[in-house]
Amino acid sequence: xxxxxxxxxxxxIHGERELVKQAGLLKQLGNRCLxxxxxxxxxxxxxxxxxxxxxxxxxxxxxxxxxxxxxxxxENVGAGGKAARKFRPDFILGIGGGSPLDAxxxxxxxxxxxxxxxxxxxxxxxxxxxxIVAVPTTAGTGSEVxxxxxxxxxxxxxxxxxxxxxxxxxxxxxxxxxxxxLPLSITRxxxxxxxxxxxxxxxxxxAIGTSDFLAERGxxxxxxxxxxxxxxxxxxEDRDLLLVASTLxxxxxxxxxxTLVHALGYPLTYYHGLPHGRANGLLxxxxxxxxxxxxxxxxxxxxxxxxxxxxxxxxxIMGELAGPMVGLTGEEVKQYAAxxxxxKNAAQSQGDVTETVLQRILECS
Amino acid sequence: xxxxxxxxxxxxIHGERELVKQAGLLKQLGNRCLxxxxxxxxxxxxxxxxxxxxxxxxxxxxxxxxxxxxxxxxENVGAGGKAARKFRPDFILGIGGGSPLDAxxxxxxxxxxxxxxxxxxxxxxxxxxxxIVAVPTTAGTGSEVxxxxxxxxxxxxxxxxxxxxxxxxxxxxxxxxxxxxLPLSITRxxxxxxxxxxxxxxxxxxAIGTSDFLAERGxxxxxxxxxxxxxxxxxxEDRDLLLVASTLxxxxxxxxxxTLVHALGYPLTYYHGLPHGRANGLLxxxxxxxxxxxxxxxxxxxxxxxxxxxxxxxxxIMGELAGPMVGLTGEEVKQYAAxxxxxKNAAQSQGDVTETVLQRILECS
Numbered sequence: 001x002x003x004x005x006x007x008x009x010x011x012x013i014h015g016e017r018e019l020v021k022q023a024g025l026l027k028q029l030g031n032r033c034l035x036x037x038x039x040x041x042x043x044x045x046x047x048x049x050x051x052x053x054x055x056x057x058x059x060x061x062x063x064x065x066x067x068x069x070x071x072x073x074x075e076n077v078g079a080g081g082k083a084a085r086k087f088r089p090d091f092i093l094g095i096g097g098g099s100p101l102d103a104x105x106x107x108x109x110x111x112x113x114x115x116x117x118x119x120x121x122x123x124x125x126x127x128x129x130x131x132i133v134a135v136p137t138t139a140g141t142g143s144e145v146x147x148x149x150x151x152x153x154x155x156x157x158x159x160x161x162x163x164x165x166x167x168x169x170x171x172x173x174x175x176x177x178x179x180x181x182l183p184l185s186i187t188r189x190x191x192x193x194x195x196x197x198x199x200x201x202x203x204x205x206x207a208i209g210t211s212d213f214l215a216e217r218g219x220x221x222x223x224x225x226x227x228x229x230x231x232x233x234x235x236x237e238d239r240d241l242l243l244v245a246s247t248l249x250x251x252x253x254x255x256x257x258x259t260l261v262h263a264l265g266y267p268l269t270y271y272h273g274l275p276h277g278r279a280n281g282l283l284x285x286x287x288x289x290x291x292x293x294x295x296x297x298x299x300x301x302x303x304x305x306x307x308x309x310x311x312x313x314x315x316x317i318m319g320e321l322a323g324p325m326v327g328l329t330g331e332e333v334k335q336y337a338a339x340x341x342x343x344k345n346a347a348q349s350q351g352d353v354t355e356t357v358l359q360r361i362l363e364c365s
Numbered sequence: 366x367x368x369x370x371x372x373x374x375x376x377x378i379h380g381e382r383e384l385v386k387q388a389g390l391l392k393q394l395g396n397r398c399l400x401x402x403x404x405x406x407x408x409x410x411x412x413x414x415x416x417x418x419x420x421x422x423x424x425x426x427x428x429x430x431x432x433x434x435x436x437x438x439x440e441n442v443g444a445g446g447k448a449a450r451k452f453r454p455d456f457i458l459g460i461g462g463g464s465p466l467d468a469x470x471x472x473x474x475x476x477x478x479x480x481x482x483x484x485x486x487x488x489x490x491x492x493x494x495x496x497i498v499a500v501p502t503t504a505g506t507g508s509e510v511x512x513x514x515x516x517x518x519x520x521x522x523x524x525x526x527x528x529x530x531x532x533x534x535x536x537x538x539x540x541x542x543x544x545x546x547l548p549l550s551i552t553r554x555x556x557x558x559x560x561x562x563x564x565x566x567x568x569x570x571x572a573i574g575t576s577d578f579l580a581e582r583g584x585x586x587x588x589x590x591x592x593x594x595x596x597x598x599x600x601x602e603d604r605d606l607l608l609v610a611s612t613l614x615x616x617x618x619x620x621x622x623x624t625l626v627h628a629l630g631y632p633l634t635y636y637h638g639l640p641h642g643r644a645n646g647l648l649x650x651x652x653x654x655x656x657x658x659x660x661x662x663x664x665x666x667x668x669x670x671x672x673x674x675x676x677x678x679x680x681x682i683m684g685e686l687a688g689p690m691v692g693l694t695g696e697e698v699k700q701y702a703a704x705x706x707x708x709k710n711a712a713q714s715q716g717d718v719t720e721t722v723l724q725r726i727l728e729c730s
Contacts, residue, residue: 001602004539004609006377014369014574174369209379209609217578237366244369244574 002209007165008251010134010145014174014244019047019135023054025171029131030090033062034111036080036104042066042095045137045178051093063087068096068103071159071269071276073152074117077103081110081117084130091131091170097190098141098150098276101134105149105167108132120151120162134169137178139242140190140277142197142250144172152270158339159266168254174247176240184232186275188321191229191242193277195222196261196284197249199302203291204256204348211255218248219305226306229321259349261287263340264358271336272326281322285315286361294351325365333362367574372530373616375499375510379539379609384412384500388419390536394496395455398427399476401445401469407431407460410502410543416458428452433461433468436524436634436641438517439482442468446475446482449495456496456535462555463506463515463641466499470514470532473497485516485527499534502543504607505555505642507562507615509537517635523704524631524641533619539612541605549597551640553686556594556607558642560587561626561649562614564667568656569621569713572663576620583613584670591671594686624714626652628705629727636701637691646687650680651726659716690730698727 013022026033033055035048042048048064055062065083069076084092084107092111094104106120108129115125134144143149147167153160179187201207202215222245228234234242265279274282288311292299299311308314328336337358340346346353378387391398398420400413407413413429420427430448434441449457449472457476459469471485473494480490499509508514512532518525544552566572567580587610593599599607630644639647653676657664664676673679693701702723705711711718 001380001541001605004377004379004612006373006379008371009374009376011374012369012371012575014371015366176366210377213578213582240366247369 004209034089077106078117080107084111097138101143138190140193145250189275189277192281194246196280201252201256221245263345267336369574399454442471443482445472449476462503466508503555505558510615554642557646559611561645566617566621586610628710632701
């Protein structure tokens with residue numbers, strides 16, 4: 001019998017300007033708020049202005065930590081934690097793509113636990129993290145509805161996630177307008193990340209009835225935006241659906257985790273600077289081909305829901321959206337495959353995931 | 366643009382014996398538990414034994430309040446509240462069909478608020494209700510994932526619900542084995558209740574993107590059990606899917622509320638003793654016919670997902686599962702329609718819901 005267990009405690013609020021209209025919900029979280037953002041997207045998107053308006057309307061004191069880097073490192077979130085311990089907020093409001101949202105989760109822990117950032121990976125803390133409100137400005141990460149925070153670990157030379165259930169944001173505000181000014185390349189990269197979550201979750205060993213129907217709905221919505229993504233001209237409705245699809249992707253991986261695609265994508269980002277979503281997109285075609293040996297009917301579902309006729313067409317479109325793969329030396333392929341093989345993500349994949357298999361996927365991608 | 370807002374804070378745990386296997390989760394809610402049940406179903410189903418085993422395994426002290434009536438009245442939940450204030454539990458574990466689960470919610474409030482049961486309808490309490498764990502023994506109510514408690518109000522001579530967000534159970538355990546010993550009539554009545562939630566939610570004015578896809582999935586699962594329901598021979602898999610479908614129905618109405626079907630069904634239960642689900646089932650056919658004037662494509666979706674060719678076939682099947690409608694006098698029809706017209710449920714229906722319309726639906730049902 002299929003498993004329909006389900007846990008998704010985040011309140012998702014979807015619609016234009018809801019952050020301002022429902023500012024009263026913020027007040028329920030406290031009187032002091034630390035805003036956690038990167039340097040630009042929160043401002044350019046208009047989300048920071050809305051957040052400030054919402055906080056002011058409720059008389060909530062706030063401070064801004066806007067130093068989150070792309071693919072934030074332990075050192076970077078450590079600085080955020082320090083700022084938080086100084087300001088002593090009641091809750092954290094994170095605005096941005098995956099980087100600021102994941103950093104917000106780390107800051108929510110470090111705000112009330114004076115520990116080394118490295119200790120985040122213990123996944124156990126004396127004091128429960130502060131409540132988090134998440135406002136995504138990209139349609140990709142899904143972090144607004146997951147308990148995961150993926151950080152760059154410079155000593156291990158890769159990205160690695162930590163997680164406790166209290167890191168599910170209390171509220172996620174989905175407002176497509178915040179994604180409207182994204183450059184096309186980021187829109188595409190992040191859309192590939194969303195797709196990757198939906199596909200990986202559906203092909204994961206941990207897939208359950210609940211994650212399956214969320215993944216199905218997400219892929220069908222994502223498919224509606226494919227024309228806009230390919231032509232580089234997204235309508236407001238495309239952006240809105242893409243944002244919902246990406247949140248559904250987050251709900252899926254909150255139940256299933258990710259698979260070998262993420263495991264292989266991390267070193268491509270770490271060593272070659274490939275944007276996270278793009279790295280995943282470049283690997284997805286070969287991942288489908290590999291998975292088709294073990295769960296062919298599931299791979300067919302993916303293609304059908306996306307409206308594509310075969311894996312060849314899928315791979316061509318991924319290439320079109322992601323651009324060329326980076327060139328890797330034989331040594332690099334070996335090294336990244338070894339690293340990926342040791343991850344939990346790889347173990348969650350269907351089929352027999354060996355280093356050789358991972359090398360082959362990298363080589364063919 | 367469609368609204369994909371979403372709020373479903375209940376952790377749903379699906380599977381056999383999970384209540385015992387995951388007893389550790391109960392311990393997180395406290396050291397003292399009040400069990401709230403009716404007189405028979407919790408025992409006959411085996412769920413009470415599992416609950417006691419789970420509580421004992423964690424050293425949780427417990428007491429049993431097993432006096433919940435069918436369609437519990439304010440007086441009845443008042444007695445439960447009194448028992449709770451005496452025992453001072455940390456959390457409530459409700460086991461049963463809709464009656465015990467809804468009573469558990471009232472008891473969770475009254476345990477920590479020494480108020481008259483009538484005051485539950487204020488929907489505002491000095492102290493937040495105790496955490497609730499819900500173990501359904503029927504596949505129908507959906508109460509395990511809603512913040513609603515429907516109680517019989519003898520002065521108003523009908524059923525009326527109260528609700529605060531904290532009444533979403535913390536955990537719902539879905540174990541089909543607890544529904545295995547139900548008499549066929551109750552299996553069918555409660556299955557009609559589940560269907561009613563799915564259909565009403567999909568046809569509600571408050572339907573949103575999220576509730577729609579939950580409703581679609583629920584109806585498709587429900588349809589898989591239709592053969593078993595008609596033949597009176599349900600397989601374990603039927604029962605398992607029906608339970609999931611009914612929880613999906615609860616998730617749907619947690620977002621949309623119910624419609625005129627529930628509003629008309631309540632007096633049929635109050636004055637004529639028709640089981641709640643059966644009353645709804647008898648009204649659903651005419652409700653579809655009425656709704657088809659306003660949202661014909663949605664009515665067609667319902668029929669398609671259920672695998673039925675038209676409303677006539679739908680109504681025949683409802684009659685088959687529910688048995689005959691009670692005979693009503695002209696005066697009764699007028700009175701019940703007037704009562705229903707004044708409800709929020711009626712206002713949530715699509716179309717122009719007047720007393721005349723409601724009278725007609727009752728007459729034709």
